[in-house]
Structure formats: C-alpha cells, structure tokens
Amino acid sequence: MTNRLAQIGILISLMITFGCRNGVGPETVVTGRVFDPVLATGWVGVKVILLDFDDLDILEEAFADAQGNYEIRYQSRRTDPVMVGINLDDIASLAGISVTTCDAEVLQPVSLGENQQIDFTVLPTAQLNLSLINDNCQGPSDRLALSWKSGQAECKEFSYEFDLEGCDGFNPAKDSLLFVPAGKQIFEWEVRKDGITESFSDSLVINPGEEFEFDILY
Numbered sequence: 001m002t003n004r005l006a007q008i009g010i011l012i013s014l015m016i017t018f019g020c021r022n023g024v025g026p027e028t029v030v031t032g033r034v035f036d037p038v039l040a041t042g043w044v045g046v047k048v049i050l051l052d053f054d055d056l057d058i059l060e061e062a063f064a065d066a067q068g069n070y071e072i073r074y075q076s077r078r079t080d081p082v083m084v085g086i087n088l089d090d091i092a093s094l095a096g097i098s099v100t101t102c103d104a105e106v107l108q109p110v111s112l113g114e115n116q117q118i119d120f121t122v123l124p125t126a127q128l129n130l131s132l133i134n135d136n137c138q139g140p141s142d143r144l145a146l147s148w149k150s151g152q153a154e155c156k157e158f159s160y161e162f163d164l165e166g167c168d169g170f171n172p173a174k175d176s177l178l179f180v181p182a183g184k185q186i187f188e189w190e191v192r193k194d195g196i197t198e199s200f201s202d203s204l205v206i207n208p209g210e211e212f213e214f215d216i217l218y
Contacts, residue, residue, distance in 0.1 A: 025077030026113035030084050034068045034091075034120045037154055038183040038208060042068015043122055046091055050074055050110065053081035076112075083107045086120050097209045098125045100181055102155035121154045124208035126182040130170060131215040136193075137167035143192040144169075144218055151184025151203065182208040191218045 085107035
C-alpha cells in the first residue's frame with residue numbers, strides 16, 4: 001500500500017512539473033456581446049481579441065455570432081496583465097458605416113484565471129447638418145446658446161454646445177458636418193433679443209448613415 005501511494009505521489013509530481021514547464025495553467029474565459037443599441041441588434045462577425053497589455057500581442061481571438069455574442073478561452077500560467085478589445089475601424093469596414101462607442105473604452109482589462117462577462121456597445125453614426133441662422137438680427141447683443149446631446153443612454157456625455165452672439169450664425173456651407181451617434185438627438189436652446197430671452201427645445205431621430213439637416217432660424 002505504501003509503495004502504491006508513493007507511485008501515485010511521484011506521478012502527481014511529474015504531472016505538475018510537466019504542466020509547469022509547458023505553460024499549462026488556469027483557464028480564463030471571457031464571454032460577452034458586441035451590441036448596437038440603436039437598432040437593438042448584435043454586431044455580426046466582429047472580431048474580439050485578447051491581447052497582451054504591454055506589447056499588444058494578440059493571444060486569442062473570436063468572432064461574434066449572429067446575436068453579437070462571443071467567447072474567448074485562454075489557458076496560461078502567465079501573470080502579466082491582458083485585455084480584451086475590439087477595433088472600430090474593422091467594424092466600420094465590415095458594416096460600411098462609421099461607428100462610435102461614445103464614452104466607453106474599446107479595450108477592457110481581464111482577470112486571469114476567472115470567468116467574466118465583458119460587453120461592448122458600438123453605435124452607428126449619422127451626419128448632422130446644422131444651420132443656426134440669425135434671420136432677424138437686432139444688433140450685437142443678440143445671442144443664441146444651443147446645447148445638443150445624444151438621446152442614447154450610452155452616450156449621455158456626448159454633446160456639443162454653441163454660443164453665438166451678434167448677427168453671425170453657424171452655416172454648414174462653411175462649417176463641416178457633425179458626426180453624431182445615430183438615434184435620438186436632443187436640442188435645447190435660448191435666444192436673447194432686445195433684452196428678452198426665450199427657451200426652446202426639440203428632438204429628432206436620425207437613422208444610421210443618414211445625413212440630416214436641422215435648421216434653427218432665430
């Protein structure tokens with residue numbers, strides 16, 4: 001019995017030694033979804049990569065399925081940090097439209113040896129052709145203060161602000177288009193003329209890839 005236990009002990013020791021020499025270690029499993037909240041669908045075929053934090057070497061990769069779900073499995077004894085991420089240029093090329101993550105990061109840290117879920121929210125963009133025209137200028141004290149923000153919850157910090165005084169406006173004939181997250185757009189503005197200030201608001205929905213003109217005459 002003693003000899004049998006000794007043999008088992010030697011076998012286990014050899015297995016551990018062989019495993020260490022060959023880099024076998026705990027398995028890291030990362031699952032998640034690459035999701036478009038505007039159309040409420042997953043991004044199909046998007047490549048998700050697991051990469052080294054320091055030199056950005058790709059360690060593993062996976063492709064999102066028809067629902068945008070992915071799974072990456074990685075087994076190693078390494079202790080150096082790793083990340084999982086997506087490439088927006090690849091998604092734009094795949095979809096034929098520019099995309100944005102608004103405030104979210106395209107690279108997320110991964111805890112080695114654990115099972116974890118990491119999702120990526122990617123929104124298609126649209127083009128907003130904005131015209132702010134003072135068509136009844138009363139003088140240099142005229143003022144327009146406009147705030148634009150995305151109506152998508154994922155882009156709550158994504159916004160533009162315009163503060164115009166006098167007779168000058170913002171005209172797309174001389175100013176570039178604004179690339180914004182597709183979906184709901186929210187506008188709030190104040191107009192001051194002859195010492196009187198009035199407040200206004202409006203909203204609209206722009207489809208992915210659409211170019212939309214929004215005019216404010218004040």
